[in-house]
Amino acid sequence: MVVGEPSPQVVDQVFRALADSTRRDILRRCAVDEPSVSRLAQAYPMSFAAVQKHVATLERAGLVVKVRRGREQIVHTDTAAVEGARQALDELAATWRGRVERMSNLLATGGAE
Amino acid sequence: MTITSVETDYDNLTVTLIAHFDNPIDQVWELWSDPRKLELWWGPPGYPASVQKHDLRAGGEVTYSMTGPDGEQHRGIWRVASVDPPTSLQFTDAFADSHHAPLADAPTSNIAVRLVERDGGTRMELHMTFETREDMQQIVDTGTVDGLKHAINQMDSLLAP
Numbered sequence: 001m002v003v004g005e006p007s008p009q010v011v012d013q014v015f016r017a018l019a020d021s022t023r024r025d026i027l028r029r030c031a032v033d034e035p036s037v038s039r040l041a042q043a044y045p046m047s048f049a050a051v052q053k054h055v056a057t058l059e060r061a062g063l064v065v066k067v068r069r070g071r072e073q074i075v076h077t078d079t080a081a082v083e084g085a086r087q088a089l090d091e092l093a094a095t096w097r098g099r100v101e102r103m104s105n106l107l108a109t110g111g112a113e
Numbered sequence: 114m115t116i117t118s119v120e121t122d123y124d125n126l127t128v129t130l131i132a133h134f135d136n137p138i139d140q141v142w143e144l145w146s147d148p149r150k151l152e153l154w155w156g157p158p159g160y161p162a163s164v165q166k167h168d169l170r171a172g173g174e175v176t177y178s179m180t181g182p183d184g185e186q187h188r189g190i191w192r193v194a195s196v197d198p199p200t201s202l203q204f205t206d207a208f209a210d211s212h213h214a215p216l217a218d219a220p221t222s223n224i225a226v227r228l229v230e231r232d233g234g235t236r237m238e239l240h241m242t243f244e245t246r247e248d249m250q251q252i253v254d255t256g257t258v259d260g261l262k263h264a265i266n267q268m269d270s271l272l273a274p
Contacts, residue, residue, distance in 0.1 A: 015243065092222060092241055093121050093128040095157070100132050100239070102154035103144050104115035107136045 017061035022046075023054050027077060030064055036072040130239040138228050141235045142199030145169070145226065155179070160187065165213070171195050175204070176213040190215055202226040 017023055022044060029035055029043070041051040055075055058064040067074050120129045134141050144150050148167035156162035160179040167175050175191035190213050194203040203225045207215040215221070225240040 088243065089121055089126055089128060092243070093119055093130070096128065096130055096239060096241060097116060097119055098157055099154055100116055100130060100237070103141075104132065104134060106144065106150070106153055107134050107140060 013061040014063060017057050017063055020054070020057075022051075023058055026051075026054055026075075027058060027063060030075050030077045034074050034076045036069075036074055037066070038072065040075065127240065127242040130241075132237045132239075133231065133234055134237065135234040138199050138230050138235045141228055141237060145202055146198065148175075151175075152177075169193060169196055169202070174213075176209070186211070188213055200228050 018027070025044075026040060029040065037052055037055055038048065040055065041048040044051055055064065055066065059066055064075050064077050067076070115134060116130065116132045118129075118131045121127075122129070144154060146169055148164035151167070152162045152164050155164075155177060156179040159182050162177050162179045165176045165178070169175065171193060173193045175193065177189055177191075179187045179189075181187060188209040188211065189206060190209045191204040191206050192215075194205070196202050203223070205221050205223050207221040209215050221243070223242050225238075227238040227240075229236045229238075
């Protein structure tokens, strides 16, 4: 439990979005390139609509951004969101560091007796 | 110094914290097992905690709330996975709504506590990770985008004729 954490919902969406192998692969492609949705769709043995849905899940989690270029929808990664998962871990560590320090103070001063 | 190490493993998304207290193991255990003592350290400064339900048994629940500086309430719930006094405790900690039901969309963390008598005092190990409904290990494969680029560059050099 982290008080004041920006948005636990966002962190969870990131984790969920990354928990699918196709979406991880899409993210990988978008990290090195900026493919269009239709070019991405050609890379997977699934319908255009299915790929579009995966892209939408990644987009909701803030991991990719879609921009219109001419008639195409270009997808590229959002590095800040990927970094968010690491940040959440840092916050978890900081929260517990604080708790353990308070435990220590209580034990040292006999405040917990 | 009480905290002897804090390790954050970005590859496995875990945090391991090790601390040493000069106090006997039973006193350290009571900080977890006595709700009135738990209240004294759970909330950060400015967010006093109060523990409502405290059923520290496998399958039991601990519910708490913290009151923020503007009077706002932050609630949470533990779901206890296993308890073996005074040496181990495992639970998940989740944000909760006003009825202390876990929020579906909020991240849940798994916490494992282990206490060992050491040098006349107590060593406490905390192992924490975020719980996901699916394969966490796989998630981490993505790492940072820089990591991805690096991995893909390596693939490229392997594939180069």
